[in-house]
Every structure is written in C-alpha cells, then in structure tokens.
Amino acid sequence: MRPPNSAYGVRIAGVGSAVPEKVLSNADLEKMVDTSDEWILKRTGISERRIVDPQTEGTYTLSCDALRRALQYAGIRGDELDLIIVATVTAEMTCPSTACRVSQALGAAPAAAFDLVAACSGFVYSINIADPLVRSGIYRTIGVVGCDAMTTVVDFGERTVSVLFGDAAGAVVLQRDDDPERGCFYQKSQADGRMWGSLYMPRRSQDIPDHDRDNPVKLGCLRMNGREIYKFAITKFREVIQDALNATGLSTDDISQFVCHQSNVRIIESSIEKLGLPAEKVYINIDRYGNSSAGSVGLCLDQLWRAGKINRGDNVMFVAFGGGLTWSTSIWRV
Ligand code: ACO
Numbered sequence: 001m002r003p004p005n006s007a008y009g010v011r012i013a014g015v016g017s018a019v020p021e022k023v024l025s026n027a028d029l030e031k032m033v034d035t036s037d038e039w040i041l042k043r044t045g046i047s048e049r050r051i052v053d054p055q056t057e058g059t060y061t062l063s064c065d066a067l068r069r070a071l072q073y074a075g076i077r078g079d080e081l082d083l084i085i086v087a088t089v090t091a092e093m094t095c096p097s098t099a100c101r102v103s104q105a106l107g108a109a110p111a112a113a114f115d116l117v118a119a120c121s122g123f124v125y126s127i128n129i130a131d132p133l134v135r136s137g138i139y140r141t142i143g144v145v146g147c148d149a150m151t152t153v154v155d156f157g158e159r160t161v162s163v164l165f166g167d168a169a170g171a172v173v174l175q176r177d178d179d180p181e182r183g184c185f186y187q188k189s190q191a192d193g194r195m196w197g198s199l200y201m202p203r204r205s206q207d208i209p210d211h212d213r214d215n216p217v218k219l220g221c222l223r224m225n226g227r228e229i230y231k232f233a234i235t236k237f238r239e240v241i242q243d244a245l246n247a248t249g250l251s252t253d254d255i256s257q258f259v260c261h262q263s264n265v266r267i268i269e270s271s272i273e274k275l276g277l278p279a280e281k282v283y284i285n286i287d288r289y290g291n292s293s294a295g296s297v298g299l300c301l302d303q304l305w306r307a308g309k310i311n312r313g314d315n316v317m318f319v320a321f322g323g324g325l326t327w328s329t330s331i332w333r334v
Contacts, residue, residue: 006135010183012334013141014074014173017302018065019050019166019289020057024151026163033159040163045265049166049290051151059090059169060098063147064105066169066298070143071106074173078106081173082139084113085130087122087146087294089201089323090153091115102145112139119199120261120322121189122146122294123170127318128330131184134176145171148293153201155221164264165222166290170298182333186248188240189328198228199323233263236321237271240329244317248331252277255331256314257304261321262286262296283309293322310334 025048026037040046052058063086071078084106086099093101099113118125123146130142147169156162177183197209201222208217217223241258245251258281260268265286272279283300292299297320304310314334321327 006180007137008135009177009179009181010131010134010174011177012172012332013076013175014070014072015171015302015305016066016069016073017168017170017299018062018069019168019299020052020062022051022053023048024051024166029163032156033162035159035163043266044164045284045286046163046290047287050168052149052167054152057149058092058152059088059147059149060092060101062149062167062169062295063088063098063102063145066147066171067102067143067145068106070171070173074175076141076173076175078108081106081108081111081141081143083111083130083133083142084108085116085126085142085144087116087118087126087144088148089117089119089122089293090148090150098147108143118322118326118328119324120263120291120293120296121320121324121326121328123297124318124320124328124330125189125326127172127174128184128187128189128328130174131187134174135183140176142174143171144174145169146294146298148295150222150291150293153220153222155218160226161222161224164291166292168289168292168295168299170295170300170302172298172301184330184332186244186331187329188243189326191324191326193324195228195232195325196323198225198232198325199223230264230267232325233267233321234270236327237267237319238274240319240327241271241275241317244329244331250315250331252281254315255281255317257310258282258317258319259297259300259304260319262289262300263291
C-alpha cells in the first residue's frame, strides 16, 4: 500500500517502447520446428512476434531505445535522471548491469543504476520499488525499463518454448509530483521459490533440478514446464486482481485499464470471464508480440498511453507473474 503521509506524489511523465523490426510469424516457425499456425494460435493467441538480430540488437539496445523515447515524451534529459532500473533476465552481461550501460548511452551519470531480475514480473516489481523512492523525496526522477530479448535464450529446436516468446522493451519516466494522490496507491510484489524448477535458465549442468536430469536441457536456454506454469498463472492472475480490488475497495468500474503481462491469451481471457472484467479494459497485444517477459507490461502501457486510452486521473492496474515464481500488482492514479 502507499506509504503513510506521503510528502509527494508520482507522475508518469513519459512512456516509451521498442521492438525489433524483424517479424517472426507462425508460418516462419512452421519451417523451423514441428508446429502449426493453427496450434500456436489456438493454444496461445500468438500470430507473430518480433525477433532481434543478435549481431546488432539485444536487451541493451532495446532498453536504450525505449527509455530514450520515454525521456523524449517527457521532455526530460538523461542527466536529469536520479536512478535507472532495468528489469530483465536477458542481460548480455551481468557486470556491468544493463542499467549502467543505458545510463552511459543516455548521459545519465551519476544516476544510480541497477538491473532487477524478476522475470515476467520485472517491470511491475520495478515500478513498485520506484514509486516510494520518489514519493519519499529520496529521488526526483527515475527511469524504469522492462526488457527481454527472449529469442536470444530460446532453443529454436524445442517447439513448446520457442513458439511463445518475442523481444520487446517498455519504459516509463517517473517524476515527483506535488499532488500526493498521484502515483501508486496499492502494490504487492511476492514470490515463491518452491516452484523455480518450472521455469529456469541454467548456465551449469549441476544446477539442473533433479526432475530434469534425464531430459535434454540446453545450457543457456529457457526450460519450462508449460502445464505447471499455465496452472499457476491462470489461478494467480485472478487471485491478485481480486486481492487488489478487495484491499482498495475498488470495483472493476473504478479501473480504467488492466495492463497485464501477455503470457497466453487463454490466461487473460479466463480472467476476463471469471472476474467479469470489461474486455475493452484489458489490453491484449500478444497476437502481434508474443510473450516478451519483462518487456510486455511496459509495451502495453506505451501503446495504450499513445492511443489516448489512459488519461489524467485514471486508475490503472498493472498485473504480472513469471519465473521465480514471482508475481506483482500495482494500482496507479495517473
Ligand atoms: N506445436 C504443436 N504441438 C505442440 C507444441 C507446438 N508448439 N507444443 C506442444 N505441443 C503438443 C504437445 O507435445 C502435446 O502433444 P501430446 O498431446 O501428443 O502429448 C500437445 O501439444 C498438448 O501439449 P500441452 O503442453 O498440454 O499444451 P497446452 O494446452 O498446455 O499448451 C502451452 C502449451 C501453450 C505452453 C501452455 O501450457 C502455456 O501457455 N503455458 C504457460 C507458459 C507460459 O506462459 N510461459 C511463459 C513464461 S512465464 C510467464 O510468462 C508467466
């Protein structure tokens, strides 16, 4: 929940996103693995996704582009940032952080900078961390990026995982506002490591969990138990939205947009149905971008914002869940 007696509010001063130009369609995937457009569309809702050229693009370049666009939108210079957070599980390097390299590219030094690892929940985790840092007066302006170049960690010989993911970055610039009612007024970020073995990216064979020891696990690639993740996600998605509404006393009528992680259209549509959410308030773009992990929520936000679907005074709920397992919710008055 919002820290008591906040001195300041927090405004979303700018939004931005970036996706690679190259499109990988279901028809393209049909030529690479034993799958079909019909299967992918029916089971996931995905028609195509964006894919980086690994020689010239990746998490670093997408993150720079998304945050640069958010700064441009806000009319704020890089050197006005006090902190940069990049949420990602696909950093090209763990040292330095992607955030430090983004800082250098945008001329943000000596802003603090770090990466945050919470898989698909990373962007929502990060705005939940950033809001109180601005609200308390510690920082004035924070750039938050969610970005994953998932196609760089996908084994394109494995059909269950390879059809799901795409590459994208979404960014916001958060800035101190004199109205303490603006910004996040409900947040919850949680994790349960007991199920980490359902979704992981091993670097070393000794870290492969026992249940996968005899399976063909490719080091450096994402390994997923789709059915387990599906069961977790479909339950958790509904639970966290209901919890947030109960805790705040809001109804679905009070929320202008539910900005949700795009993991599978069936997961989103099941929540729409079970919670009675108005479909026009739940943005879906997984058909065009696939699951871009930490990139997805920020990408949705940027597209909604620029389409004029989010306006001053609106209540917006962000929802995400992913590897860890992690999940995170946030409600903002923008
Ligand atoms: N093309 C064709 N057939 C396939 C493919 C494919 N790409 N992948 C699996 N199949 C086959 C399976 O081998 C199986 O065949 P069988 O019945 O002969 O054994 C059949 O399709 C059904 O497989 P299931 O795994 O039961 O299919 P399901 O309906 O569960 O859909 C999916 C699989 C799409 C992966 C689903 O479980 C899912 O979306 N899970 C969530 C995954 C997710 O969101 N991960 C993202 C990371 S975490 C996050 O973002 C929350």
